[in-house]
Amino acid sequence: xxxxxxxxxxxxxxxxxxxxxxxxxxxxxxxxxxxxxxxxxxxxxxxxxxxxxxxxxxxxxxxxxxxxxxxxxxxxxxxxxxxxxxxxxxxxxxxxxxxxxxxxxxxxxxxxxxxxxx
Numbered sequence: 001x002x003x004x005x006x007x008x009x010x011x012x013x014x015x016x017x018x019x020x021x022x023x024x025x026x027x028x029x030x031x032x033x034x035x036x037x038x039x040x041x042x043x044x045x046x047x048x049x050x051x052x053x054x055x056x057x058x059x060x061x062x063x064x065x066x067x068x069x070x071x072x073x074x075x076x077x078x079x080x081x082x083x084x085x086x087x088x089x090x091x092x093x094x095x096x097x098x099x100x101x102x103x104x105x106x107x108x109x110x111x112x113x114x115x116x117x118x
Contacts, residue, residue: 001026001106003065003096006036010092011077024072024101024109025088034086035076037113043068059112061105065097076113 001024008014008021023036042049042060049071052058058071080086087093101109 001101001109002099003039003063003101004036004088005094005096007092010080010090011036011086012081020094022070022096023077024106025086026106026110028078031078033078034088035078035113036086037076037109038073040071040073041066041068042071059109061109063101064099072109072112074112074115 004023004025005020006023007017008019009017011021022039022041024039025034025036027033028035040049040058049058053060053071057074059074060069061072062069078086080090100106
């Protein structure tokens with residue numbers, strides 16, 4: 001699992017097509033595709049985000065790449081806006097770091113994101 005920034009226009013239609021979001025991405029061998037789990041940074045006390053944390057829609061976690069905690073959403077994307085598979089070599093995908101997340105942290109994130117889909 002790696003952290004990437006993906007332009008909004010690549011995964012969904014947006015009012016801000018040149019904006020980006022941060023995602024944790026991994027290859028799902030069972031379905032033979034990449035999945036992207038959306039992250040949100042919790043550096044400003046935002047009542048909406050903390051309500052989502054309380055409801056269980058966001059899991060708070062810490063990544064070495066960021067100074068502040070991040071929220072992991074309990075959903076993932078597996079298709080781009082045109083309906084094709086996510087391609088991490090696309091020009092709309094930018095790697096944040098070269099390192100992979102630890103296996104323990106990756107499994108925890110996958111389980112949380114997949115809980116909504118199963």
